[in-house]
Amino acid sequence: MAVIEASDLTKTYGDFTAVDGISFEVAPGESFGLLGPNGAGKSTTMRMIGGTSLRTSGSLRVLGLDPEENGPLVRASLGVVPQQDSLDEELRARDNLIVYGRYFGLPKAYLTKKADELLEFAQLTDKAKEKVSALSGGMKRRLTIARGLVNEPRILLLDEPTTGLDPQARHILWDRLFRLKEQGVTLVVTTHFMDEAEQLCDRLIVIDHGTIVAEGSPQSLIRDYSTREVVEVRFGSTRNAAMEGPMRELADRIEVLPDRILLYAHDGEALLDEINRRGHTPLTSLVRRSSLEDVFLRLTGRTLID
Numbered sequence: 001m002a003v004i005e006a007s008d009l010t011k012t013y014g015d016f017t018a019v020d021g022i023s024f025e026v027a028p029g030e031s032f033g034l035l036g037p038n039g040a041g042k043s044t045t046m047r048m049i050g051g052t053s054l055r056t057s058g059s060l061r062v063l064g065l066d067p068e069e070n071g072p073l074v075r076a077s078l079g080v081v082p083q084q085d086s087l088d089e090e091l092r093a094r095d096n097l098i099v100y101g102r103y104f105g106l107p108k109a110y111l112t113k114k115a116d117e118l119l120e121f122a123q124l125t126d127k128a129k130e131k132v133s134a135l136s137g138g139m140k141r142r143l144t145i146a147r148g149l150v151n152e153p154r155i156l157l158l159d160e161p162t163t164g165l166d167p168q169a170r171h172i173l174w175d176r177l178f179r180l181k182e183q184g185v186t187l188v189v190t191t192h193f194m195d196e197a198e199q200l201c202d203r204l205i206v207i208d209h210g211t212i213v214a215e216g217s218p219q220s221l222i223r224d225y226s227t228r229e230v231v232e233v234r235f236g237s238t239r240n241a242a243m244e245g246p247m248r249e250l251a252d253r254i255e256v257l258p259d260r261i262l263l264y265a266h267d268g269e270a271l272l273d274e275i276n277r278r279g280h281t282p283l284t285s286l287v288r289r290s291s292l293e294d295v296f297l298r299l300t301g302r303t304l305i306d
C-alpha cells in the first residue's frame with residue numbers, strides 16, 4: 001500500500017493556483033522526489049503532506065490518514081526537515097533534539113538515549129554541547145535532519161535539503177540520507193538540483209507551475225525525454241545566435257541558451273567532430289551524458305535554475 005496518496009491535490013492563494021491538481025503515490029521505503037524550479041509548488045505540496053497547510057481541493061492520504069483530519073497522528077509518523085533551519089540557536093545541539101522530542105510527548109529517558117544516537121548518526125557527537133549558533137551550515141542541516149528523526153518517523157520530508165551547502169557538505173548529507181533509506185525510511189525530497197534528484201531519488205515527479213509535467217525514475221525520464229549524450233558548444237556572445245542555423249543542420253534537436261548551444265545526439269564525440277570538420281570551431285566545447293536538466297529543458301523550454 002502507498003504511504004502517501006495524492007489525488008488531484010490543489011492549493012490556491014486567492015486567485016493564484018500554487019498547486020494545480022497533482023496526483024502521485026509514494027511507496028513504502030521509496031525515495032521520492034519533487035523536482036522543479038523555484039515557485040513550482042514543491043514546498044506547498046510538502047506543507048499539505050505535513051498537515052501545516054490546508055488543501056483547497058483534492059484528496060490526500062498519508063499512511064492511510066487525512067493529515068487535515070488526523071494531524072497529530074500523521075505528524076507523529078512524519079519527520080520534517082523544513083527549507084529554512086528552525087533550530088533554537090541559543091540551545092546546545094543535543095538540547096535541541098531533546099526539547100523537540102518533548103513536543104511529541106516523548107519520555108525523557110528515551111530522549112536522552114535517542115539524542116546521543118542521533119548525534120552519532122549526524123556525525124555531531126563532538127558538537128553535542130556546542131550552541132547551534134556556533135555550527136556550520138552543513139552541521140545545522142544535519143542537526144535539523146537528526147531532529148526530524150527524533151520520533152523515529154516512517155516518512156521523512158526534506159524540503160531542499162542541500163540548498164546553500166558547499167559540495168563537501170552536500171556529499172556528507174547525501175551519505176546520511178542513503179543510510180536512512182537503507183534502514184527503510186521513506187524519503188520525500190524537494191529539490192531544484194538535478195544532480196541531487198539523480199543521486200537520491202528512485203522516482204520523481206517533475207513539477208512546473210503547480211502541475212506535473214513528467215514522472216518516472218531519473219533513468220527512464222532521461223531515456224524518454226532526451227538523447228544519450230549532449231554536446232555543449234560556446235561560440236562567444238557575438239556569434240552564439242548566428243550559429244543557431246548551422247547547428248540545427250547537425251542535430252534533430254538543439255537548445256539555444258544565452259551563453260551556449262546544446263545539441264542532442266546519440267554519439268556526442270562524432271557530432272563534435274562533424275561540427276569542427278565543417279569549420280564551425282567553437283570557443284569551448286564539451287560532450288556529456290544527458291541529465292534531468294535536459295529533461296526539464298525539453299519539457300518546459302527553460303532551465304531549472306533561472
Ligand SMILES: Nc1ncnc2c1ncn2[C@@H]1O[C@H](COP(=O)(O)OP(=O)(O)OP(=O)(O)O)[C@@H](O)[C@H]1O
Nearest residue numbers: 013016018036037038039040041042043044045160
Ligand atoms: N502563503 C502564500 N501566499 C501567497 N502565495 C504563496 C504562499 N506560499 C507560496 N505562495 C506562492 O505559491 C507558489 C509556489 O510556492 P512554493 O513555495 O510551493 O514553491 P516551491 O516550488 O517550493 O519553490 P521554492 O523552492 O522557491 O520554495 C509561488 O509562486 C509562491 O509565491
